[in-house]
Amino acid sequence: MKKIILIPLVLIALNVQVALAQCNSEEISNGCVPTLTQNGFNFLKSYKIDGETDLTKVEYSYVFTKGTQYMVTICDQNAANSTIMVTIFDSQRNVVATNKIKGSLLSGIVYPCNATGIYYLQYTFEGSSNRCGGSALGFKK
Amino acid sequence: MKTVLIVLSLALLVACTPKNTIDDFELQSSLDSIKNKQAIVNEEVVNSILEQIPSPLEISVLLKESGVDYNSRVINSPSNISRYHSTYQKALNLGIYGADLGYTNIYGQNAEGIRYLTSIKTLANDLNIGQFFDLRTISKLALSSNSLDSLLLITTQNFNAINAHLQQQNRSNLSVLLLTGGWIEAMEIMCDAAAQNLGNRELVERIGEQKIILEQLTLLLSFYRDDAEMASLYEDLAQLKTIFDGIQITYTYVESSIEIVNGVAVIKDNSTTTISITDKDVLDIKNKINSVRNKIVS
Numbered sequence: 292m293k294k295i296i297l298i299p300l301v302l303i304a305l306n307v308q309v310a311l312a313q314c315n316s317e318e319i320s321n322g323c324v325p326t327l328t329q330n331g332f333n334f335l336k337s338y339k340i341d342g343e344t345d346l347t348k349v350e351y352s353y354v355f356t357k358g359t360q361y362m363v364t365i366c367d368q369n370a371a372n373s374t375i376m377v378t379i380f381d382s383q384r385n386v387v388a389t390n391k392i393k394g395s396l397l398s399g400i401v402y403p404c405n406a407t408g409i410y411y412l413q414y415t416f417e418g419s420s421n422r423c424g425g426s427a428l429g430f431k432k
Numbered sequence: 433m434k435t436v437l438i439v440l441s442l443a444l445l446v447a448c449t450p451k452n453t454i455d456d457f458e459l460q461s462s463l464d465s466i467k468n469k470q471a472i473v474n475e476e477v478v479n480s481i482l483e484q485i486p487s488p489l490e491i492s493v494l495l496k497e498s499g500v501d502y503n504s505r506v507i508n509s510p511s512n513i514s515r516y517h518s519t520y521q522k523a524l525n526l527g528i529y530g531a532d533l534g535y536t537n538i539y540g541q542n543a544e545g546i547r548y549l550t551s552i553k554t555l556a557n558d559l560n561i562g563q564f565f566d567l568r569t570i571s572k573l574a575l576s577s578n579s580l581d582s583l584l585l586i587t588t589q590n591f592n593a594i595n596a597h598l599q600q601q602n603r604s605n606l607s608v609l610l611l612t613g614g615w616i617e618a619m620e621i622m623c624d625a626a627a628q629n630l631g632n633r634e635l636v637e638r639i640g641e642q643k644i645i646l647e648q649l650t651l652l653l654s655f656y657r658d659d660a661e662m663a664s665l666y667e668d669l670a671q672l673k674t675i676f677d678g679i680q681i682t683y684t685y686v687e688s689s690i691e692i693v694n695g696v697a698v699i700k701d702n703s704t705t706t707i708s709i710t711d712k713d714v715l716d717i718k719n720k721i722n723s724v725r726n727k728i729v730s
Binding site: 324328333334335336337351352353354356357358359362381382383385386387388389390392397398399400401402403404405406407408409430431432 | 484485486494634684692693695699
């Protein structure tokens, strides 16, 4: 009798646990926006970085314009020890920017674009099981 | 006891089911008078192209920074809203008014901006996406002289939320129209400014570079050519594309250099693009854009 009542309760508890463990990348990416505006950049896009479904990379694209500065901010769910690496590729898949410098992952990239074209923002995870975060893109002249 | 277990399990199942009611679905469907060709349009492909399209705000900032004066005559009057009856017209002109709102905001024409906001809210309501515009909050920001950053942020977030919502609901055709309308309006404003000052090479080059975006937009519209209105818009932009075909963009990749400033990677981009565009190209583009736009706003 007790066992039968316990089963649904356990199911509910598990459901709550899964919900808590879920990656709220939308909220995290929104939290990444103030850094843009504090640095004088106009907000353009926020990007969800949710690699919990075994994704090894998350990729977005945007047309960057010559003469415009772009800033990409990165926010990890684990703010104290970020493991999110962003690499920006041009349309020919050449690397033009990264936040990984001398082994350290920085929280942002400022990219003064000198060549208009489609660019790819690729987010990967550096040896972490915690694959959850957000990012924001802004611009200024 | 078995019954208790079944009832509890069912309750759990119901609690976990997304709250997308049949009524909501029917309402969406009835609003979409444009036939959504789900069978042939790959929403994922469409969405990945849509996300690339730059914000019209970038062009407004460029114009202001280039010293170009604000010109209220070049943008679409908010009072023209009474002319837009179909979903197609409403979606395109919502994009146009969105670009106009950004333009008025960047130039600090806040009173003018509120008129646009009202028209935007009306069109958004008609398209069942009005919930993304809190007119009261935005109007308050627009009336405050030192809230430009917040105003730009909230309006950009609203339009992003609309696009995300439409894409989630498989109504990307409306997103395509919204973004196309915004691009056409930004082009109208930029071409008007460039035609009056062909010596401003930065402006002229920015027009030439729109070839990249036009290619994406025509590709997007090509997916919806089974719809008569979207096919007609596709044809118009395909004709515009033939003018852009004469413009050459040459890209040279050179590895970037990086330094760290205040904990952020600051890149020195050593790659370049050169644009080959004549004054005649600019004037031809301006005339074609003007004719396409007039069909939309009239």
